[in-house]
Amino acid sequence: MSAPAPGATAEALNEAAVTRWIETLGLGARAPLSFERIGDGRSNLIFGVTDADGRRWVLRRPPLGRLLPSAHDVAREHRIMAALQPTPVPTPAVLGLCRDSAVSDVPLLLLEFVDGIVLDREEVAQAAAESWRARAGSALVDALVAVHAVDLEAVGLVELASHGPYAERQLRRWRAQWERSATREAPQVEQLAERLHAAIPAQHEVTLVHGDVHLRNAILDPAGGAVMALLDWELCTLGDPLADVGTLLAYWPQAGDSPRVPRGVSTLPGFARREQLLDAYATASGRDVSAVPFWHALALWKVAVILEGVARRALQDPRNPSGEGTVQVVDDLLERARQVADAAGI
Structure with a gap:
């Protein structure tokens, strides 16, 4: 843990x-x-x-x-x-x-209590062999494929959320959250939202979506690296499964990224690169992943909005963890979202 x-x-x-x-x-x-x-x-x-x-x-x-x-x-x-x-x-x-x-x-x-490894600190990842680190990415992909294969009718989650267009719902929700949680003026938030809205891809299916899949939200087997437990289902909903792939990529910095991108354990040797994760998901799920760059940009933008809320809570109630440095991370994520959107022609 x-x-x-x-x-x-x-x-x-x-x-x-x-x-x-x-x-x-x-x-x-x-x-x-x-x-x-x-x-x-x-x-x-x-x-x-x-x-x-x-x-x-x-x-x-x-x-x-x-x-x-x-x-x-x-x-x-x-x-x-x-x-x-x-x-x-x-x-x-x-x-x-x-x-x-x-x-x-x-x-x-x-x-x-699930007794495994959570890669929430660099020293934990440093202690793992490079071969084990390499399996961590494919293990998260396997877990996502399992999430997206859930029979919603069989488990009683078919009415968990709207079956309407997911991207529109996400943009509407997180724009509203920004308005409620912003600690300062940041016009790039709305600018990116407009660009994303104009580039929404067609939605072909509705599945369970975890909404927040990354290394810190998974407990991994110390021996084989398999995901023993996915954590933090707070943002789980129904929508486009490719949104989860975009989120995984948004939380997966890699060596060679701009120094403005927040560093994470996935920059260490052995961890897969983002294109490898995407290829692994495409192979395991059989899905067309050509729209993932849109979801990658949207996820970076959404995480920035979420972290602005962290900064707001710290300002409003000092009992919550300090938001020191969070605003800079928000700005870095928005810049990364712009870069991904530019590269995708959004």
């Missing part, structure tokens, strides 16, 4: 009340339970839970402070992940959802 994050849990959890709730779930949890923040906590907050016998679970809750409409809905995540339990999609087991205001002022989601 991810490394522990600094900071106490007192403001985010009523530990005594949460302990009592977990004890009612029939998991055999034995008090006292300890709670430790894990991950960087920029969206939903994640806690490792350990009982007196050393058994472990993972708890998710929305971030602190005022939330934007429809954002950080862990109850919706519960619905999606519970539906996916019988499918080949790698997800942690869903153990409980708490909506009791006597326990928490926001919903809480309890999940199985």
Whole structure:
């Protein structure tokens, strides 16, 4: 799992009340339970839970402070992940959802602890062999193919979201989110949105879309590198499967990228290059991937909007992680989106 994050849990959890709730779930949890923040906590907050016998679970809750409409809905995540339990999609087991205001002022989601590797820090990736790093990219592609193959009718998710044109929905949603979360004037956001809207490709199918697939949202097998669990289903919806491929590429910097692009572990030797990921997806899924550059540019733009919201939450509520440096990353992502759009003729 991810490394522990600094900071106490007192403001985010009523530990005594949460302990009592977990004890009612029939998991055999034995008090006292300890709670430790894990991950960087920029969206939903994640806690490792350990009982007196050393058994472990993972708890998710929305971030602190005022939330934007429809954002950080862990109850919706519960619905999606519970539906996916019988499918080949790698997800942690869903153990409980708490909506009791006597326990928490926001919903809480309890999940199985999956003991594997999360590539959320460069030192973790540095410790892995180059051959293992090479398998990480293909493992994420395999997981995406499984997500896109889910029978929506069979798992009860056919009405999860609109079946209408996905690109239009995404542009409309994230434009509105920018208006609510912007911390400054940034005309390039609307300029890019207009360019993307004018270049929307035809949508040929509707599948489950994870919405946020990248290395930090996957737990990998230490031995073979396979995806043991896909995490963070907050942005999951129904739409064009190529959107997920664009998102994977947006979160996959590689050696030789402009220095304005935020660095990530995928720049280390051994990790696949973006064109290799795209070829692997095309082969495994059998889909035409010619429209992926549009989705790549859209994903970079969307991630920039999301990170602007991180900066806003940090300004509005100091209990949330610092947004220091986030505005520069937002600008870098918008510049990268412009470059990808230019190269695609958008």
